[in-house]
Amino acid sequence: MLLALGATAIVILALLWEVVVPALERRLQRRRVHRRRIVATGYDPGRERRAEQRARALLKSCVNAEEWEMYRDLGFLRVWGASGEGPGGHSADGGVTGAPYAYLIYPHKPIVAFIPQTGALLSEYCIEFLDRSPDDGGRLPESDDVLAKWMALTGDERRMIDQANMHLPGRQVDPRQVRRDLWRLGRWERERMRRYGSHAGSVGSR
Amino acid sequence: MQPGHGEVLLAEGDVSIPAEERELIEAFRAQLDAGMWAAVPLTADSGRRQAELVRSFDEVPRSAERVIFFPRAAGGR
Numbered sequence: 001m002l003l004a005l006g007a008t009a010i011v012i013l014a015l016l017w018e019v020v021v022p023a024l025e026r027r028l029q030r031r032r033v034h035r036r037r038i039v040a041t042g043y044d045p046g047r048e049r050r051a052e053q054r055a056r057a058l059l060k061s062c063v064n065a066e067e068w069e070m071y072r073d074l075g076f077l078r079v080w081g082a083s084g085e086g087p088g089g090h091s092a093d094g095g096v097t098g099a100p101y102a103y104l105i106y107p108h109k110p111i112v113a114f115i116p117q118t119g120a121l122l123s124e125y126c127i128e129f130l131d132r133s134p135d136d137g138g139r140l141p142e143s144d145d146v147l148a149k150w151m152a153l154t155g156d157e158r159r160m161i162d163q164a165n166m167h168l169p170g171r172q173v174d175p176r177q178v179r180r181d182l183w184r185l186g187r188w189e190r191e192r193m194r195r196y197g198s199h200a201g202s203v204g205s206r
Numbered sequence: 207m208q209p210g211h212g213e214v215l216l217a218e219g220d221v222s223i224p225a226e227e228r229e230l231i232e233a234f235r236a237q238l239d240a241g242m243w244a245a246v247p248l249t250a251d252s253g254r255r256q257a258e259l260v261r262s263f264d265e266v267p268r269s270a271e272r273v274i275f276f277p278r279a280a281g282g283r
Binding site: 050051052053054055057058061062063064067110126127128129130138139140141144147148150151152154155156159160163164165 | 207208209212213243245247253254255256257258259274276277278279280281282
């Protein structure tokens, strides 16, 4: 009787061993992973902050006053499409032209093309400016990323569009956010025009 | 422009002085060889601010105050 009970106990222990030990090992492994120290090599928040400050100063020195205030207040830039003349533009025959399309430039997000008159979103252009140097290889400061996109768009729009991956709106940038940003932009422009007068508004919008 | 650093001054000089112009040309070529794009911020006749992408030092307007180098654009995800 005792022998039978002992044998049964051994079998139960062996079966439990098979079940419990792998589970314990998995738990220990998870614990080790969670406790593993993440070494952030080369990351210095102070350096990043100073880099962003320099980048903002550089951006401010390159774009016009309206664009700088737009970025400062709203967090994005609007750039008119090269084939558009912007609001209040004039064609060669003296007629008034509209702005067929424009872009919104966000830091480290795709460029969003839209139609200013209707607010319709056209496409997203995914573009990156990655440094290939071995010591950095990271991302540009936010304002440098915006400036790089601005320079690429205003300097050679076709080339930049050719380099970018084009997607339908909404792939990465939430269309609701873009529409909200366009609404904010409209309100911001109206306030700015009130502040500076209609003359500053018409001149500064280019 | 450099990740983690922002704006970094690479070289400065007066293009009307041959020795300094040579240094500027060397610095310019080194950046383009490293795969950077070069742009000159300009103010158009209409007053509009824009950039001009340049592929050689000869394309840089003589009146330009600075050339900004930034990493080459590539299609993102």
